[in-house]
Amino acid sequence: MAAAAELQGKYQKLAQEYSKLRAQNQVLKKGVVDEQANSASLKEQLKMKDQSLRKLQQEMDSLTFRNQQLAKRVELLQDELSLSETRGKKNKKSAESSSQLSQEQKSVFNEDLQKKIEENERLHILFFEADEQHKRLEAELRTKLEVLETDAAQHQAVVDSLTKKYTDTIEKLQNDKSKLEIKSQTLEREAKDCRLRTEECQQQLKNLQAALGSRLEESLCIINEKVPFNDTRSSRYNALNVPLHNRRYQLKLRDLAGQALSFVQEIVTALLNFHTYTEQKVQIFPIDSATDTISPLNQKCRKNYLSTPKLLEFLSALRDRNMELHRDMKRLTANFEKLHTYVSLLALPTTKPEGLLRTNYNLVFTNIAASLHGSHDVLKDISKHYSQKATLEQDVPTATQKLITTNDCILSSILSLTNGVGKIASFFSNNLDHFTSSLSYGPKGGTEFISPLSAECMLQYKKKAVAYMKSLKKPCADSVPYEEALANRRVLLSSTESREGLAQQVQQSLEKIAKLEQEKEHWMLEAQLAKIKLEKENQKLKNSLSGHLAETIQECSVLSNVAEQKEESIEKSQREPIKSTSLIGMLTVTTDNEKIPDVESREDLIKKHYMARIAELTSHLQLADSKSVHFHAEGNSKKNKAR
Known part of the structure; x- marks a missing residue:
């Protein structure tokens, strides 16, 4: 609104x-007009x-032309006159008559010419004057x-x-007006909003x-119904309440107590020095009692010397200074006694809580x-009076350097004592409000101090509570910062998911390996049974085919070799599976031209089937081992990345 009023004033x-x-x-x-x-x-x-x-120029031209004509006419007349004179010689009579006539004409012409000349001169003068004036x-x-043109141009420039x-x-x-209108509209809207x-x-x-x-009424009803009495109204019951603890205020009081202690120590040191030097002066003034003694002759001379007026004046001035110092020391002693009384009152609640009311604090x-x-x-007065006394004592001729x-x-x-007392006085004056605002320890609403026994118990319980709280406070373990955990959350989730997937794959691989081990044991048993059956068949063949003994012996040797090779291939399949497959290939090679009996063909088929099955199981086992290792x-x- 102030800005709008200011803009309105400017407008x-x-x-x-x-x-x-x-x-x-x-x-x-x-003016321009x-x-x-x-x-x-x-x-x-x-x-x-x-x-x-x-017009005057034209008249001048016409007069000039007329003058020229008259001049020509005058010349003609003169010529005629000369002719007439020449003719007059011949005829005097005619000449006389003609001369008279010519004289008359000449006089007329001269007069006329003179008038024309005068008129011409007058016209020339008028023309010159008119020309000059023009x-x-x-x-x-x-x-x-x-x-006027310059003024008009200036006026036009000023007007422009x-x-x-x-x-x-x-x-x-206009712009300000539009802005003010917009601002007034916004202010009106804001005023409407403010009103709402x-x-x-x-x-x-x-x-x-x-x-x-309503809540106050309910609270008052509850208080009236549930609270039988107010314990803060009675000092006896209020003393049982837990006192309030203001830690900040207690620390401030501790700091103030430390400052007051330093000031008191400074005052005590200054007082000690003052008493020491005063005692020393008493021993050396007026004479040094340790080195000098007064003889009877000196006493008699002293009496005679004391009777001089100058010395009497000095002694009276010194006596006045001493009396002033005596009065000042009495006043100082009275002030110290007052301080002792007030400090005793402050210390009284520590022994007798009812001795000093909190309202008198x-x-x-x-x-x-x-x-x-x-x-x-x-x-200050003592310092001034003692300096005057010291000046008087120094003026005495018998004053020693020690004095x-x-x-x-x-x-x-005295100066240090004055400074110390001034410091502690200003300290108390500056912190008087803090000292008198509230007490350091006591129940709420109480007018008396807490008893020393209660205060001691409260302090003990407070120490126990502090020790208990310290025991509860344990250092927190180091953890990942929250921001870093949020930043690495996706990585941790992906690593956790991949770890779970890998764990599942490893579990499946272990299950497959266990199944393959079982199948391996099963097929090893099958191989042993097949070997036993083969031996039985060999014995049967020996008994039944006596005619073909040599061939059967060869076949048995071949079969035994095949069985041994089978066992070796099984052991090698556990260690070197690649060689076992090549061995199977070697064992299964046969020639088409060779004629094999039915028994051999059947055994070869069984052997091929078992060897192929063993090779397949071995390859599966190797694949499972490699996958599990990977x-x-x-x-x-x-896991290392996740860590």
Whole structure:
């Protein structure tokens, strides 16, 4: 709203300036029109003067022509006169008559010529004057015209600049007006929103007041029904309540107590130095009791010397300084006694809680601060009076260097004592509000201090609670940061899924390996049974085929070799499966041209079947072993990546 009012004021100022400039523009336009009218009238006058000049020029030309004609006529008349004179000699009479006539004519012509000449001169003078006046007037008019043209150009430039300025100002004002309209619309909308919000807030406030009123009534009813009495009203019962602990306030008080202790130590040191140097001065003034003794003669001379007026004046001044110091020391002692009383009052609740009420705590600290300020003022007076006394003592001719040094030490100790008391006084004044705002320890709402036994028990329980809380606090184990865990979540999920898949594949491979081992054992048993059957068949063949003994022996040897080769192939299949397949190929090679009996063909078929089955099982076993090894290695790599 303030910005809108400011813009409105600016708009009004610009409108006033615009009206002023518009009035000035009207005046300037009127002046330009007047000047243009004057220039037009001057141009008309110039034209009229030109016309009159041209008329005079024409008259001048006509007069010049007339003058020439008259001059020619005069010449003709003179010629005729000369002719007439020549003729007059012949005829005097005629000459006399003609001479008279010519004289008359000549006189007439001369008079006429003289008039024409005078008129011609007069016309020449008028023409010259008119020409000069015309030139002067033309020059004046030209200068006026130039001045008017320059003024008109300046006025036109001013008018153009003012017009441009007015247009710019109008555009700016229009823009400001549009902005203000937009802003006013937004402010109106905001005002509407604020009104709606205030209405909502008022409604919420009413609802909250109603709810709080109902809850207050319920709480009061519950308190009246459930709480038989308020223990904070009785000091005896309130002392049993747990005191409030303000850790920040206790730390602040501990810091303040440390500062006060340092100030007290400084004051005690300064007092100790003051008493030590004062005792030393008592021993050396007026004479050094350790080295000098007063003889009877010196005492008699001293009595005579004391009767001098100068010494009497010195002694009276010294006595006055001593009395002032005596009075100052009495005031300082009284202030220290007050401080002792107030400090004793502060320490009283530690032994007798009912000895000092908590409401009087503020007054005690205020009096302590006032006593400290009073002690500071007294010490200033002591320092001033003692410096005057030391000056008087130094002026005595019998003053020793030891006395001067002792006085300087006493003054320095008094100054340090004054500074220390001033520091602790300003310290108490600055922290008086903090000392008197609240107490460090006590039940809520109590007017008395807690008893020392209760305070000691509370402190013991507090220490136990602190120890218990420390025992509960255990250092947290190192874990992956939350951001890093979120970043590696997908990798961990993919690695977990791949690990589970690999574990399933390994489990399946182990199951297949177990099945293959069982089949291997089964087929080894089958091979042993087949070997036994083969031996039985060989025996039967020996008994039945006695005629073909040699052939049967060869066949038996071949079969035994085949069985041995079969066992060797089984063992080699466990170690070197590739060689077993080549051996099977060697064993199964037969020739087409060789004629084999039916028994041999049947045994060969059985042997081929068993060998093919063994080779197939061996290849499956090798494949399963290789897959299990590969899966195991891949699982280990994934596990390492996941870690």
